[in-house]
Ligand SMILES: NC(=O)C1=CN([C@@H]2O[C@H](COP(=O)(O)OP(=O)(O)OC[C@H]3O[C@@H](n4cnc5c(N)ncnc54)[C@H](OP(=O)(O)O)[C@@H]3O)[C@@H](O)[C@H]2O)[C@H](O)CC1
């Protein structure tokens with residue numbers, strides 16, 4: 437189950453509900469400590485030195501509770517109840533050159549500006565060349581607003597507990613949180629809070645996609661039609677088709693303008709390729725359609741935008757629209773019960789909304805709502821850091837996977853192809869929300885798996901890795917799943 441994004445007040449409410457139901461603080465803190473240690477054992481090389489900073493509140497208790505689970509590791513603990521008296525101990529510990537710092541100075545209990553000695557201490561820690569892993573919240577950050585209370589630790593990674601705090605998702609907070617990860621199960625009662633924003637967890641996909649029936653054949657898994665590519669952009673069509681293959685629909689047909697037919701067709705084998713013709717039956721026998729990517733050249737056949745506009749308003753099959761094809765989607769109502777998905781990046785979203793990229797980025801949730809509202813309640817995948825998935829009404833899901841190595845031409849084509857390849861499969865069409873969330877998560881998780889192995893990967897590597905990352909439970913003691921070696 438995805439977890440809600442919560443305010444500090446809501447987190448306190450959840451805490452109180454847990455204590456009222458008989459859960460104890462001591463048990464929760466012990467569990468948090470074990471989870472933090474599990475994360476450190478998984479990510480910190482064995483000979484690296486770890487410094488634990490334990491503050492005066494429960495955030496400090498959490499960090500301290502990791503210690504018993506880190507036997508055999510080089511660990512120092514510094515208690516920081518007062519910034520001035522703790523400074524000599526801190527300096528001694530920093531002189532030992534910790535590779536990692538577990539930050540348990542302040543969590544959601546920080547409720548007023550930090551005095552000068554605290555700010556100096558925090559800046560001193562920032563200057564050390566250690567990777568900082570913050571417990572729950574980077575110390576110094578207001579967990580509601582995402583703004584510093586004077587000074588804030590700059591974490592490489594923030595392990596937030598039970599649910600993300602709303603301030604951590606604020607653009608102003610990103611430089612302090614580093615990569616945001618959620619440790620969902622810390623022993624509280626089931627979350628009593630509902631929220632507009634929900635955070636996708638890898639474990640949401642432990643049982644998804646469902647196993648294939650033993651007697652299934654390629655007809656069981658549908659037939660995707662991709663209309664993509666044009667002069668100068670033929671590679672986008674090839675990438676989308678190859679990524680669609682990784683989703684494993686029964687069949688894929690790629691329809692591409694005659695000007696690039698030969699070059700596109702020569703790069704694909706299992707995918708059937710046809711030159712564009714207005715006479716090609718659409719939706720015909722297809723179980724989903726993808727329009728875009730690469731439909732961008734000035735000499736694009738005029739019937740392609742017209743066909744997209746007609747099908748968008750009439751066809752009963754799922755339609756995914758990406759990249760330059762977004763400009764040809766008609767506003768207004770869409771057929772009831774037919775899946776429609778738009779996958780803009782922030783620049784495309786801004787163009788569709790008649791605003792600026794900065795405006796979109798400053799309130800991404802509002803951009804999703806507005807776009808979906810304009811396009812008949814279609815699903816919107818607003819790409820970028822923490823991709824958002826949602827519609828005009830209902831929950832909006834934040835995707836946790838992916839990293840800056842995805843910022844390269846073609847990665848969007850790959851997402852569109854993979855997503856459409858899943859949309860084409862009748863056994864998966866009954867749960868569009870999970871389908872879209874899975875496609876986005878898998879795309880980011882494949883990038884994360886590649887980046888763990890070597891940073892200089894390219895989009896072609898992404899296509900090979902897509903679909904191979906097995907979802908795992910966060911902060912279990914097991915190692916995270918890594919993809920099998922691409923062929
Ligand atoms: N939410 C949960 O269900 C659980 C959270 N846990 C962890 O606990 C912290 C929150 O712990 P808490 O003890 O409430 O507060 P902190 O540890 O964040 O802060 C410690 C104290 O610091 C004081 N404070 C506040 N502002 C300042 C300031 N500007 N300068 C100096 N000191 C400040 C404040 O005490 P005061 O009496 O001085 O106001 C705080 O109490 C949460 O983030 C999780 O890590 C547990 O795991 C249990 C479950």
Ligand SMILES: [K+]
Pocket residue numbers: 495539540541542543570571572573574575
């Ligand atoms: K912290």
